[in-house]
Amino acid sequence: MSRIKEFNLPDLGEGLTEGEILAWLVKVGDTIELNQPIVEVETAKAAVEIPAKWGGVVTRIFHEAGTVVEVGKPIIAIDTDPSAGPAPSDPPAATPAGEETEAGLIGGPAPGGRTAVLVGYGPRTTSAKRRARIGTPTPATSAATPPPPPAATADLPPAPPAKALRPVGSGVLAKPPVRKLARDLGVDLTSLTGSGPLGSVTRDDVHKAVNEAQAPAEPQPIAVLNGVADAGSREQRIPIKGVRKLTAANMVASAFTAPHVTEFLTVDVTRSMKTLEKLKGRPEFAEQRISPLLLVAKAVLLAIKRHPMINSTWSGETGEIVVKEYVNLGIAAATERGLIVPNVKDAGRLTLPELATALNDLVRTARSGKTPPSDMSGGTFSITNVGVYGVDTGTPILPPGESAILALGAIRPTPWVHNGKIKIREVTTLGLSFDHRIVDGELGSKFLRDIGAFLADPKTAMLTWG
Amino acid sequence: MAKGEREKAGNDVPAGGFVQLLTPDGERIESATTADGTTYTVDFTDEEYRELYRDLVTVRRLDAEAVALQRQGELGIWASLLGQEAAQVGSGRALRSQDMAFPTYREHGVLYCRGIDPIMPFGLFRGVDQGGWDPNEFRFNTYTIVIGSQTLHATGYAMGITMDGKTGSADGEAVIAYFGDGATSQGEVNESFVWSGVFNAPIVFFCQNNQYAISEPLERQTRVPLYQRAAGYGFPGVRVDGNDVLASYAVTKAALDNARNGQGPTLIEAYTYRMGAHTSSDDPTRYRISSEVEAWKAKDPIARLKAFLAKQKVAGDDFFGEVDDTAGKLALDLRERVLAMPDPQPVAMFDNVYPNDSPELIKQRKAFEDYQASFEGSGH
Numbered sequence: 001m002s003r004i005k006e007f008n009l010p011d012l013g014e015g016l017t018e019g020e021i022l023a024w025l026v027k028v029g030d031t032i033e034l035n036q037p038i039v040e041v042e043t044a045k046a047a048v049e050i051p052a053k054w055g056g057v058v059t060r061i062f063h064e065a066g067t068v069v070e071v072g073k074p075i076i077a078i079d080t081d082p083s084a085g086p087a088p089s090d091p092p093a094a095t096p097a098g099e100e101t102e103a104g105l106i107g108g109p110a111p112g113g114r115t116a117v118l119v120g121y122g123p124r125t126t127s128a129k130r131r132a133r134i135g136t137p138t139p140a141t142s143a144a145t146p147p148p149p150p151a152a153t154a155d156l157p158p159a160p161p162a163k164a165l166r167p168v169g170s171g172v173l174a175k176p177p178v179r180k181l182a183r184d185l186g187v188d189l190t191s192l193t194g195s196g197p198l199g200s201v202t203r204d205d206v207h208k209a210v211n212e213a214q215a216p217a218e219p220q221p222i223a224v225l226n227g228v229a230d231a232g233s234r235e236q237r238i239p240i241k242g243v244r245k246l247t248a249a250n251m252v253a254s255a256f257t258a259p260h261v262t263e264f265l266t267v268d269v270t271r272s273m274k275t276l277e278k279l280k281g282r283p284e285f286a287e288q289r290i291s292p293l294l295l296v297a298k299a300v301l302l303a304i305k306r307h308p309m310i311n312s313t314w315s316g317e318t319g320e321i322v323v324k325e326y327v328n329l330g331i332a333a334a335t336e337r338g339l340i341v342p343n344v345k346d347a348g349r350l351t352l353p354e355l356a357t358a359l360n361d362l363v364r365t366a367r368s369g370k371t372p373p374s375d376m377s378g379g380t381f382s383i384t385n386v387g388v389y390g391v392d393t394g395t396p397i398l399p400p401g402e403s404a405i406l407a408l409g410a411i412r413p414t415p416w417v418h419n420g421k422i423k424i425r426e427v428t429t430l431g432l433s434f435d436h437r438i439v440d441g442e443l444g445s446k447f448l449r450d451i452g453a454f455l456a457d458p459k460t461a462m463l464t465w466g
Numbered sequence: 467m468a469k470g471e472r473e474k475a476g477n478d479v480p481a482g483g484f485v486q487l488l489t490p491d492g493e494r495i496e497s498a499t500t501a502d503g504t505t506y507t508v509d510f511t512d513e514e515y516r517e518l519y520r521d522l523v524t525v526r527r528l529d530a531e532a533v534a535l536q537r538q539g540e541l542g543i544w545a546s547l548l549g550q551e552a553a554q555v556g557s558g559r560a561l562r563s564q565d566m567a568f569p570t571y572r573e574h575g576v577l578y579c580r581g582i583d584p585i586m587p588f589g590l591f592r593g594v595d596q597g598g599w600d601p602n603e604f605r606f607n608t609y610t611i612v613i614g615s616q617t618l619h620a621t622g623y624a625m626g627i628t629m630d631g632k633t634g635s636a637d638g639e640a641v642i643a644y645f646g647d648g649a650t651s652q653g654e655v656n657e658s659f660v661w662s663g664v665f666n667a668p669i670v671f672f673c674q675n676n677q678y679a680i681s682e683p684l685e686r687q688t689r690v691p692l693y694q695r696a697a698g699y700g701f702p703g704v705r706v707d708g709n710d711v712l713a714s715y716a717v718t719k720a721a722l723d724n725a726r727n728g729q730g731p732t733l734i735e736a737y738t739y740r741m742g743a744h745t746s747s748d749d750p751t752r753y754r755i756s757s758e759v760e761a762w763k764a765k766d767p768i769a770r771l772k773a774f775l776a777k778q779k780v781a782g783d784d785f786f787g788e789v790d791d792t793a794g795k796l797a798l799d800l801r802e803r804v805l806a807m808p809d810p811q812p813v814a815m816f817d818n819v820y821p822n823d824s825p826e827l828i829k830q831r832k833a834f835e836d837y838q839a840s841f842e843g844s845g846h
Contacts, residue, residue, distance in 0.1 A: 007538075008539070010537070010538060010539025010540075011539065011542075012536075012537065012746070012747075013543075013746060013747035013748075014542065014543055014747045034798075035530075035531075035534045045747055045748070045749060046743070046747070046748065046749030046752075047749065047751075048537060048746075048749075049537070050537045050538065051534040051537055051538065053538040053539075053540075131841040131842055131843055132841070132842045133840055133841055133842065134839075134840055134841065134842050
């Protein structure tokens with residue numbers, strides 16, 4: 001046993017990785033006793049004095065005061081038997097070359113500036129080597145050779161333990177944190193060639209694979225980036241851009257700035273449907289394709305006239321609520337490029353046939369992808385007709401700058417109490433979302449009630465409010 | 467020694483004060499009488515005084531060795547008793563062989579006074595065993611890390627020995643439960659007070675009020691002196707100078723005798739101070755001021771007994787030097803034995819799962835042994 005003993009910085013407080021040398025209390029050549037304070041060390045938890053583990057003469061101090069030392073690294077060497085004459089000139093290195101704790105392991109150097117984070121108890125201060133399996137050739141050349149099964153026992157079937165040692169479904173060597181990294185980044189470990197010991201996949205290998213995969217300009221399915229071996233052909237990667245990107249930004253901005261409230265009203269629209277049929281026979285609408293949306297739009301325009309606060313904008317910058325005396329009526333349209341909400345300018349001034357024309361033009365232009373930017377800005381109130389997809393209603397998100405949006409659900413023949421009897425009636429559900437900063441529940445409810453009243457009896461409403 | 471030559475007359479303990487029989491200057495007070503009329507005193511021989519001193523010095527020295535071992539990386543953690551030696555030795559020496567103790571993780575001094583090899587808890591702190599031992603063999607339960615839970619175990623044990631008919635006489639059994647000031651805020655401690663009070667359990671609640679629950683000071687635990695809480699549960703509470711080994715002994719002995727005689731529980735608040743850190747992972751300079759520590763240094767439990775022994779010529783420098791040397795040798799022996807503690811065998815994890823194994827466990831153990839044997843150099 002060597003009489004020169006090196007003292008490694010211990011974990012002084014349950015899970016620390018390093019400590020700073022504050023001051024040395026001894027110097028080279030000093031004779032010290034067991035448990036004599038030799039150095040002050042400050043860790044993340046406390047500043048403490050470390051007592052000498054052996055008595056003897058200090059032969060070497062590895063780090064000056066002010067140095068941060070990793071746990072497990074030597075800080076002082078002590079000749080424990082100085083009376084036996086001069087010590088051997090070269091004290092043994094703390095860890096023989098080539099056997100240092102591997103980078104990334106606890107107690108080892110942290111690669112790429114990544115701290116070896118600890119949970120629970122401390123880093124190991126010894127570099128334990130895994131023992132070879134019996135009958136296994138030299139490890140360096142046998143990376144791919146599975147270890148042989150242990151001797152079969154009478155009680156147990158000779159299940160090959162090699163399987164138990166490896167993650168199911170993967171023949172790749174990689175440390176658990178690397179596996180997690182690969183999973184998080186969507187990298188298939190089996191597609192990589194490891195550059196680590198025994199051909200294991202390292203963090204750098206994973207990062208490299210991601211960088212290479214991102215290099216091509218064409219966004220297309222990438223063989224490397226998939227969860228299972230053949231998933232590449234079953235996943236499509238669509239760049240987030242254009243309308244989708246704008247839609248997402250608008251929705252997020254709106255959802256997190258305007259406090260939304262949604263109210264619902266189920267209404268018997270049988271009379272509206274009959275009116276619509278009559279309108280279709282009128283020469284004014286001869287060239288037009290008219291739908292319930294037209295009557296809903298008219299209902300909205302009339303209701304706005306009665307409740308102008310609905311048609312307003314919250315202007316946080318100026319500290320004002322801007323109430324508009326014109327209605328730019330937005331209609332949400334599904335296009336191949338995504339959702340757009342073009343609006344009919346000053347829709348409140350249009351006659352019903354003009355409104356029908358404007359709505360049809362709006363939708364046709366949108367579907368062809370030719371909507372001019374001016375048509376998509378300046379909206380004051382919007383309608384989304386989710387009913388065309390057969391759904392009952394929705395809770396629409398406000399287009400930025402608008403205070404309310406109406407969802408029109410599917411119109412279905414429904415058993416309904418009509419004049420005291422259950423009849424089959426055409427019924428739909430309206431959903432109105434509004435910005436609760438501007439629109440109180442009372443206003444929102446009255447507005448929605450008026451739209452419902454119009455749709456329930458459009459002729460009377462037109463005569464009364466039109 | 468003739469009384470009176472060395473002793474002040476008996477004192478009445480004022481409200482909010484504590485029972486003290488030895489002042490910080492080493493002045494012996496003949497007796498102390500509390501408001502309920504109980505008079506506490508001790509009647510030790512010179513030899514008994516000297517052995518109490520030896521106990522105090524030894525447990526402090528062994529504790530210091532453990533702190534050093536932790537700093538040298540040989541223990542994962544250590545909870546030092548520095549400053550609380552008198553409370554532990556006084557109460558520990560008051561225990562009789564048939565009594566049962568329920569410690570926290572800091573009762574190294576009580577463990578020593580029970581005649582147990584001080585190395586026993588080191589397996590836990592070194593991480594080479596689970597800190598398990600046979601509580602019945604040592605009349606000393608395993609160290610309890612969870613704050614306050616042992617008070618319920620102790621209460622249940624105390625109720626049990628009552629049912630077994632082991633109390634109710636001068637030679638009956640009694641139970642002592644140790645805990646700290648922070649634990650008094652725990653539900654378990656309050657539950658154990660309720661049960662013990664209602665069932666008149668033969669138990670002594672020995673609270674070492676060392677003023678801090680890790681970093682939380684006493685004023686965050688209570689608005690009244692802790693010993694006064696006992697009144698609310700229907701049993702007596704008494705505060706004792708926890709840095710006075712004589713008073714700690716006297717008060718604990720009286721409480722234990724009450725318990726063994728069937729007179730029910732007592733809460734003892736041993737008013738003391740944790741001179742060191744909560745554990746080796748803690749830095750007390752972050753939450754308490756040095757003047758406070760200095761003030762308590764003047765009340766050191768060992769210094770006052772040493773002053774008393776020297777003044778009364780019960781012991782001299784030869785004795786003090788011999789005690790220090792002997793304690794140092796014990797510490798060195800402890801160090802060497804701790805360093806020689808074997809690492810546990812991996813297969814040991816199957817031990818102590820069931821008292822008589824189970825077919826599934828036997829199967830698992832066999833499979834694990836085969837797995838271990840599949841490595842080169844197996845067999846350790």
